[in-house]
Amino acid sequence: MSKGKFIAIEGIDKSGKTTLANLLSLKLTGAGVENLVTREPWHPLITRVIHETTSEGVDGYAEALLFAADRLLHLKRLISPVLAKGKWVITDRYVYSSIAYQTARGAEEDWVMEINKHAITPDLTILLDIDPSEAEARSGDDRLMALENRIFSERIRRIYLELARKYGFLVLDALKKPESLVKQVFSELKRRGWV
Numbered sequence: 001m002s003k004g005k006f007i008a009i010e011g012i013d014k015s016g017k018t019t020l021a022n023l024l025s026l027k028l029t030g031a032g033v034e035n036l037v038t039r040e041p042w043h044p045l046i047t048r049v050i051h052e053t054t055s056e057g058v059d060g061y062a063e064a065l066l067f068a069a070d071r072l073l074h075l076k077r078l079i080s081p082v083l084a085k086g087k088w089v090i091t092d093r094y095v096y097s098s099i100a101y102q103t104a105r106g107a108e109e110d111w112v113m114e115i116n117k118h119a120i121t122p123d124l125t126i127l128l129d130i131d132p133s134e135a136e137a138r139s140g141d142d143r144l145m146a147l148e149n150r151i152f153s154e155r156i157r158r159i160y161l162e163l164a165r166k167y168g169f170l171v172l173d174a175l176k177k178p179e180s181l182v183k184q185v186f187s188e189l190k191r192r193g194w195v
Contacts, residue, residue, distance in 0.1 A: 002086055003084065003086065004035075004083040004085070004089060005083075005089075005123045005124070006079065006083055006088070006120065006123050007024070007089070007091070007122060007123065007124045007126065008090075008091050008096065008124070008125045009021050009090065009093070009125075010097055010100070010126065010160060010169070011128035011130065011160065012132060012135055012153050012156050013135060014130075014135040014138040015135055015174045016130075016138075017092045017093065018039070018092050020126070020178060020181055020182065020185070021037045021039075021090045021091075021092045022037060024182055024186075025037045025090055027186055028088060031195050034087040035087055035089065035090060036082050036088070036089050036090070037090045037091075037092070038074070038079065038089060039091060039093060040070060040071060040074060040093040040094060041066075041070045042071075043074065046066060046073070047070070050067070058105075059105060059106055060101075060102040060103060060104070060105030060107030061102070061106070061107045061111070063101070063107075064102040064107050064115060065115065067097075067098045068098065068119075071098075071119050072118060079091070079120075095116045095119050096125060096163050096167075098116060099159065100159040100160050100163065101156060104155045104159060124170060124189075125167065126169065126185060127160055127163075127169040127170070128174035128181070129157070129171050129173060129174055130157075130173075130175060131157075132153035132157060134174075135153065135174075136153075170184075170185070170188055172185070
């Protein structure tokens with residue numbers, strides 16, 4: 001049995017990651033591809049600590065360590081076993097979220113990469129790009145960054161776009177309708193011969 005594909009969806013808050021993950025899952029299921037949608041942070045206890053520390057204000061280094069620990073548990077207990085069964089995994093946020101957010105909070109990129117060196121690389125990373133002012137106008141669940149201001153979001157967006165150029169993400173215009181975005185992703189999957 002061949003290993004499943006691992007897709008990570010990245011972007012600033014309210015860029016539409018969760019919506020795209022769920023719609024892509026439905027499209028894959030319709031095409032006969034077994035898949036699972038997940039998100040980070042994953043482990044409930046670590047998620048609670050992240051919520052508490054973020055609300056109190058925490059530096060990028062402490063936050064990055066929390067996310068890295070959560071990520072390794074996520075990989076070991078869920079993602080890797082599912083991929084080993086030949087199923088696909090779509091995650092709403094992954095390593096590049098740590099690089100974008102925690103470096104925006106002051107952590108060094110090389111250090112964030114180092115503590116995440118045991119995290120597997122996604123087969124495809126999708127960046128939903130949106131101007132923070134457009135994202136703010138959307139309704140949604142701010143799971144972690146409820147007090148995030150526009151300047152901080154703009155800094156994160158710039159980091160994401162630099163990462164996209166460096167690592168070859170599929171960059172999509174998050175202002176497009178979700179159905180259109182799913183079609184774009186599916187076209188990319190077909191181009192790669194995955195579906």
